[in-house]
Amino acid sequence: xxxxxxxxxxxxxxxxxxxxxxxxxxxxxxxxxxxxxxxxxxxxxxxxxxxxxxxxxxxxxxxxxxxxxxxxxxxxxxxxxxxxxxxxxxxxxxxxxxxxxxxxxxxxxxxxxxxxxxxxxxxxxxxxxxxxxxxxxxxxxxxxxxxxxxxxxxxxxxxxxxxxxxxxxxxxxxxxxxxxxxxxxxxxxxxxxxxxxxxxxxxxxxxxxxxxxxxxxxxxxxxxxxxxxxxxxxxxxxxxxxxxxxxxxxxxxxxxxxxxxxxxxxxxxxxxxxxxxxxxxxxxxxxxxxxxxxxxxxxxxxxxxxxxxxxxxxxxxxxxxxxxxxxxxxxxxxxxxxxxxxxxxxxxxxxxxxxxxxxxxxxxxxxxxxxxxxxxxxxxxxxxxxxxxxxxxxxxxxxxxxxxxxxxxxxxxxxxxxxxxxxxxxxxxxxxxxxxxxxxxxxxxxxxxxxxxxxxxxxxxxxxxxxxxxxxxxxxxxxxxxxxxxxxxxxxxxxxxxxxxxxxxxxxxxxxxxxxx
Numbered sequence: 420x421x422x423x424x425x426x427x428x429x430x431x432x433x434x435x436x437x438x439x440x441x442x443x444x445x446x447x448x449x450x451x452x453x454x455x456x457x458x459x460x461x462x463x464x465x466x467x468x469x470x471x472x473x474x475x476x477x478x479x480x481x482x483x484x485x486x487x488x489x490x491x492x493x494x495x496x497x498x499x500x501x502x503x504x505x506x507x508x509x510x511x512x513x514x515x516x517x518x519x520x521x522x523x524x525x526x527x528x529x530x531x532x533x534x535x536x537x538x539x540x541x542x543x544x545x546x547x548x549x550x551x552x553x554x555x556x557x558x559x560x561x562x563x564x565x566x567x568x569x570x571x572x573x574x575x576x577x578x579x580x581x582x583x584x585x586x587x588x589x590x591x592x593x594x595x596x597x598x599x600x601x602x603x604x605x606x607x608x609x610x611x612x613x614x615x616x617x618x619x620x621x622x623x624x625x626x627x628x629x630x631x632x633x634x635x636x637x638x639x640x641x642x643x644x645x646x647x648x649x650x651x652x653x654x655x656x657x658x659x660x661x662x663x664x665x666x667x668x669x670x671x672x673x674x675x676x677x678x679x680x681x682x683x684x685x686x687x688x689x690x691x692x693x694x695x696x697x698x699x700x701x702x703x704x705x706x707x708x709x710x711x712x713x714x715x716x717x718x719x720x721x722x723x724x725x726x727x728x729x730x731x732x733x734x735x736x737x738x739x740x741x742x743x744x745x746x747x748x749x750x751x752x753x754x755x756x757x758x759x760x761x762x763x764x765x766x767x768x769x770x771x772x773x774x775x776x777x778x779x780x781x782x783x784x785x786x787x788x789x790x791x792x793x794x795x796x797x798x799x800x801x802x803x804x805x806x807x808x809x810x811x812x813x814x815x816x817x818x819x820x821x822x823x824x825x826x827x828x829x830x831x832x833x834x835x836x837x838x839x840x841x842x843x844x845x846x847x848x849x850x851x852x853x854x855x856x857x858x859x860x861x862x863x864x865x866x867x868x869x870x871x872x873x874x875x876x877x878x879x880x881x882x883x884x885x886x887x888x889x890x891x892x893x894x895x896x897x898x899x900x901x902x903x904x905x906x907x908x909x910x911x912x913x914x915x916x917x918x919x920x921x922x923x924x925x926x927x928x929x930x931x932x933x934x935x936x
Contacts, residue, residue, distance in 0.1 A: 420896075423447065425907045427511060431886050439485050440540070445469070445471060445553050445761060446471060446596075446755045446758075446761075447471055447476075447516050447517040447541065447755065448467060448471075448472070448514065448515075448516045448761040449471065449472040449473070449474060449513065449514055449515045449516060449517075450462075450466055450471055450472075450473055450474070450477065450515060450516075450518070450519055450543070450755075451473075451474040451475075451478060451506070451509060451510045451513065451515035451517070451518045451519070451523065452466075452473060452474065452475055452476070452490070452519050453482055453493075453500065453518050453519065453520045453521065453524065453525060454486075454500065454519075454520060454521030454522070454523070454524055454526075455477065455478075455484060455486055455500065455813070456484070456486065456813035456824070456825075456827065456828075457778055457811045457812055457814075457827065457828070457829055457830060458521040458522055458523075458735075458737070458811075458813075459475065459486035459488055459736055459813070460485055460811070460812065460813050461485050461491075461522060461684060461811050462519050462521060462750065462751055463475070463486060463489045463490055463523055464489075465749065465751035466755075466757065468752070469755065470636075471755070472491045472492075472800065473489075473490045473491045473492070474490060474491065474492045474493070474494060474509065474513045474515050475489070475490030475492070475493040475494070476486050476493070476494050476495075476500065476508070477493055477494075477495060477496065477508065478495075478496055478499045478500060478823075479495075479497075480489055480821040480823055480824075481821070482495075483818060483819075484813070484818070485812070485813050485814060485815055485818070486580040486813060492513055492533055492905060494509040494512065494513060496509065497902060500524045500525070503525065503528075503530065503531050503534050504868045506518065506531075506618065507527070507534060507535070507538050507540065510538075511538075513581045515540070516540060516541060517540060517541035517542075517746055517754075517755075517758065518535055518540055518541070518542060518543065518618060519544075519751075519754070520542070520543070520544060520734065521735065521845055522734050522735055522736065522737060523732075523825070525546065525934065526682075526733075526734040526735075527554055527603075527732070527734055528533075528550070528551055528732050529547040529548075529550040529551040529554060530547070532544060532545070532546065532547040532550055533547040533607070540757070541758050541759070542856045543712070543736060543758040544708065544712050544713070544754070544758070545710050545711055545712045545714060545733050546710075546711065548673075548708075548709055549591060549708045549710040549711075549733060550733045551885050552707075552709070552885050553708050553710070553714075553730075553731040553733050554601065554710040554733065555600050555601055555636075555690050556598060556599075556600050556602070556638065556730050557574070557575055557576055557577055557636075559704075559708075559730055559731055560573075560575050560706055560728070561575050562704065562707045562899070563704045563707070563728040566703040566704050566706065566707035567703060567866065568702075568703055568704050568845070569700075569726070569727050569728060569846070570726045570727055570728045571636065571640045571641055571643060571719060571727045571728070571729065572591050572640065572641040573587070573591060573595075573596075573639050573640030573641055574587045574638045574639045574640070574800055577585060577600045577636035577638050578621065578636075578637055578638060578639060581617070581618050581621060584617060584618075584621050584639060585614060585617060586616060588611065588614065588637045588639055588676075589614070589638075590777065591639070591641045592641065592808050593611065593612055593613060593614070593642075594610060594611060594612040594642040594644075595610075595611050595617075595639050595640065595641060595642055596609070596610055596611070596639070596640045596641070596642045597609040597610075597611060597620055597621060597624040597639060598624075598637065598638055598639075599624065599627070599628035599631070599632060599634070599635075599637055600628075600634065600636035601632040601636060602628055602632050602634075603642075603732070604673025604675065604731070605674050605676055606627055606628065606631040606632070607624050607625070607628030607631060607632070607637060608624065608675060609623060610642055611642075615870075621637060621875060624637045624641070624666050624904075625900070628859065642726040643719050643721075643727070644881075645879035645880060645881040646670075646685060646719040646721055646879060646880060647668065647670045647720045647721070647722070647878060647879055647880070648668075648669045648677075648717065648718075648719060648720075648729075649666050649667070649668055649669070649670075649684050649686065649717075649718050649719075649720070649726065649881050650666065650667050650669055650670065650715050650716065650717040650718065650732075651663050651665070651666050651667075651697050651700075651701035651715065651716045651717075651718070651735070652665065652666075652667065652713070652714075652715055652736070652739070652742045652750075653689040653698075653701050653702055653705050653710075653713075653715070653716060653808035654712070654713055654750075654753055654763060655702075655705055655706075655710050655711040655712065655714070655715075655763075656711055656755065656757045656761070656762045656763045657711050657757065657760055657762075658762045659707060660762055660763050660766075661702045661704075661706065661881075662763060662765070662766065662767045662770055663698035663699075663701055663702055663767070663770075664742050664746050664748065664750075664770060664904055665682060665683060665698070665742060665745065665746060665770070665772055666682065666683060666684050666687065666694060666697060666698075666828075667680050667681065667684070667736075667738055667741055667742060668680065668681045668682070668684035668685065668686070668878060669685075669717075669738065669880040670839060670879055670880050670882060671867065671873070671878060671882050671883060672722075672880055672882075672883065673790070673883045674834065676906050677738065678724045678735070678779075678780060678864070678867070678883065679711045679737035679777065679778065679780070679864065679867060679868070680741055680777070680778045680781050681741055681776060681778070681838070681841070682741040682744075682745045682775070682779040683745065683772060683775065683777050685838065685876035685878065686720065686722065686724075686876075689722075690724045693720075693724050696724075697718060697720075697726055698767075700704060700716070700726075700728070700885075701716035701718075704716050704728060704731060705731070707759065708731070710731075710733070711757060712754055712757050712758060713734070713739075713750055713753065713754050713757075714731060714732065714733055714734075715731065715732040715734075715736045717729040717730050717731065717732065719880075734751060734833075735751070735754065737780070737827075737830070737855045738778050738830075739880060740776070740809060740811060740830060740832040741775075741776035741777065741778050741832060743753050744774070744776035744809070744832065744834040745772050745773060745774060745775065745776050746770060746771070746772060746773075747773070748770075755768065757892055764783035771935055773871050773929065774834055774835055774836050774837070774838075774841070775834070775835055775836075775837060775838040775841045776832060776833065776841060777832070777833055777845050777868075777929050778828055778830050778831070779830070779831045779832075779845065779849065779861075779864045780827055780828040780832065780860075781827070781828050781831055781854070781859060781861060781864075782826040782828060782859065782860050782861065783795075783820050783826040783828055783854075783857050783858065783859055784826050784858070784859070784860050785858040785864050786860055786862070786863040790860070792822065792826045793820075793826070793857055793858035793859070793890065794819070794820040794821060794822040794826075794857075795820055795856060795857050796817070796818070796819045796820075796855060796856060796857075797814055797815070797817065797818050797819070797820065797852075797854055797855065797857055798815055798816065798853035798855030798856035798857075799816060799856075800815060800853065800854055800855065801851065801852070801853035802812065802817040802829075802852065803847070803848040803849075803850075803851035803852055803853075804851075805848075807832075807833055807834040807841075807844055808831075808832075808833050808844065808848050809831075809832040809833070810820075810830070810831055810832070810852075811829060811830040811832065812828065812829035812830075813828060813829060814828050814829060814854070820857060821915045827856070828859070830888070831845070831848055831849065831852060833848055834847045838876070839874075841912060842869075842874060843869055845868050846865060846868050849861050849862075849864055849865045849868065850865070866886075866890070867883070867886060870886060872886070932933045
């Protein structure tokens with residue numbers, strides 16, 4: 420263990436007003452954050468705001484990471500972030516009375532939540548029984564159906580063999596989707612359009628699921644072609660009170676990984692009563708699992724307002740900031756409040772929504788090289804600022820991005836009075852975001868944000884695939900000459916090569932093309 424030796428630069432915060440709860444006493448004596456990167460920094464910020472001492476943990480490659488520098492204390496984990504034993508030892512060593520798991524790693528591990536409870540440490544999340552109930556997607560489907568929530572047609576149990584898989588697929592009709600029962604993040608998923616492809620796809624999906632989750636169980640659902648992916652943020656307390664905090668549109672995905680999220684969903688402007696219907700369904704599913712604390716119920720929906728339960732994420736979501744900006748409620752504060760045994764302190768009627776928020780995930784990846792990770796040392800680092808702009812970041816200038824972890828570096832979030840204003844604000848914020856010497860996806864994100872179909876909210880889960888297919892730059896001779904001159908100028912000035920996305924990136928050139936007209 421070591422004490423933090425110095426302070427670092429303050430974090431960029433939004434100017435949007437937040438509703439702050441009143442606490443009669445400190446919620447916890449000390450909280451250990453069992454995570455890294457931007458989410459660890461975000462949780463540490465909330466702890467400092469509430470006057471709660473914090474403990475960071477770190478692996479060998481994270482010794483100089485921002486979350487280590489931001490915490491009051493830091494403990495080295497020789498085995499990384501997945502050792503339950505080491506995390507509990509770190510909590511005991513530092514006197515932490517609670518652990519916040521963030522997202523990823525052990526955040527949805529029921530054994531970890533149970534081990535914390537057995538050790539007398541508060542797990543800042545749902546009870547282990549609820550994690551188990553919603554952790555296996557087949558069990559989650561069963562619970563949702565029992566609560567009267569419509570699910571995607573398919574099997575409520577994993578496939579025992581190829582014969583059973585053929586029977587289920589034939590019953591619901593092709594195309595179908597194979598899914599890992601214990602999975603998430605697109606792992607262990609395969610689209611199957613004909614019976615001839617089923618056996619090989621089942622084998623591949625099960626193998627990937629086993630590698631990713633140590634559980635090769637796979638089940639089958641009907642493939643809903645190009646739906647909207649809409650999720651509902653719910654909160655429950657230990658006294659049995661529940662609210663939903665509206666929805667997030669998460670349809671802009673690549674390989675089943677979310678890229679851009681927003682709240683509210685544009686679909687709600689056409690079907691205003693849909694929010695209440697989806698919110699009530701989400702709460703019914705949460706109640707069926709005996710759930711409390713923050714949770715997200717995910718649905719597939721069509722443009723006519725029909726929706727189907729997909730799964731429940733039993734943790735804080737990556738995209739939670741857009742909900743914070745439109746509701747004015749700090750979700751990490753609420754997590755701490757509920758975990759300490761206090762009630763939510765407000766009802767559904769007191770939840771209001773204002774404006775529109777959009778989040779872009781800033782990743783160290785190269786869109787020109789099949790989005791391959793792009794680790795390396797960060798040179799110059801500039802964050803956008805101004806009214807309605809927020810950056811949840813886990814990096815700083817001079818830090819080396821490790822290859823061992825997810826390439827997500829930061830989340831850029833904006834708020835506007837309208838969706839149109841939020842889009843304009845995000846476009847400007849992406850232009851101002853500079854992460855020198857490392858390739859990022861900022862220019863690619865700018866292309867999506869300024870795309871006419873995105874602006875018109877013609878969203879579905881195949882949006883990026885379709886966007887890539889129709890993206891065909893048409894440059895006239897004058898534009899080609901201007902770009903050639905720009906490239907020549909860049910090559911003559913080496914200090915300017917560290918522009919975001921790389922100066923020669925086709926994504927960046929496509930963005931500049933518009934400015935040259």
